[in-house]
Amino acid sequence: MRAVSKRIDLTPFVENDGVLSAILYKPEESWSEVEVEGDVNSMLSTAGNILSSNPPAEGRLRFVEVEAPGLKVVIGEGVANGVETILSPYPSFLRSIKLVKVEGETPRVVHEFKPGQPSIVYDSALTLWKKLEYDLILVETSEGTRILFPHELLLERVKAETRGRRRRRKKAKRAKTSRRKSRKSKRGKRKRGSRR
Secondary structure (H helix, E strand, O other): EEEEEEEEEEEEEEOOOOOOOEEEEEEEEEEEEOOOOOHHHHHHHHHHHHHOOOOOOOOOEEEEEEOOOOOEEEEEEEEEOOOOOOOOOOOOOEEEEEEEEEEEEEEEEEEOOOOOOOOEEEEEEEEOOOOOOOOOEEEEEEEEEEEEOOOOOOOOOOOOOOOOOOOOOOOOOOOOHHHHHHHHHHHHHHHHHHHH
């Protein structure tokens, strides 16, 4: 079965509007036709082979899509420098980023960031250059809208290293104190009895 293979290279850049700056991506796409067996496993294998034979450059991201009628597989690889959170679960075109303050039951947009050129948003870092009070962030993309809260702007990194197995400490053996106590108590009783 014939399928379409799309390779998407994402090059990071910082866009700033004076109030908010964000790490966004410039997309570069290339297409080719590939032959697959028609099941998900062969499509995954094809995408993996394309990605492993053409790894991404340092500081860039690369995604490979293999699409056949009714099936689509996407895998990606690479890390951009300076990213702190994920703004969109899948790389998609950014429409706007809105900082929203909720007063009572009415939300009010405090600031709206719009990219100056068609840009992809995925993992990113947002930096505020002016002090603004906001309760949530709306990230509007071509795939839909995502709500983020301020505490989600900095996610902990997953540790690459794992520690070896922890060994259990051996418990120290207890001294048999019950016999000593009983001997002392008996001696004390004898001495008391002998004094009388």
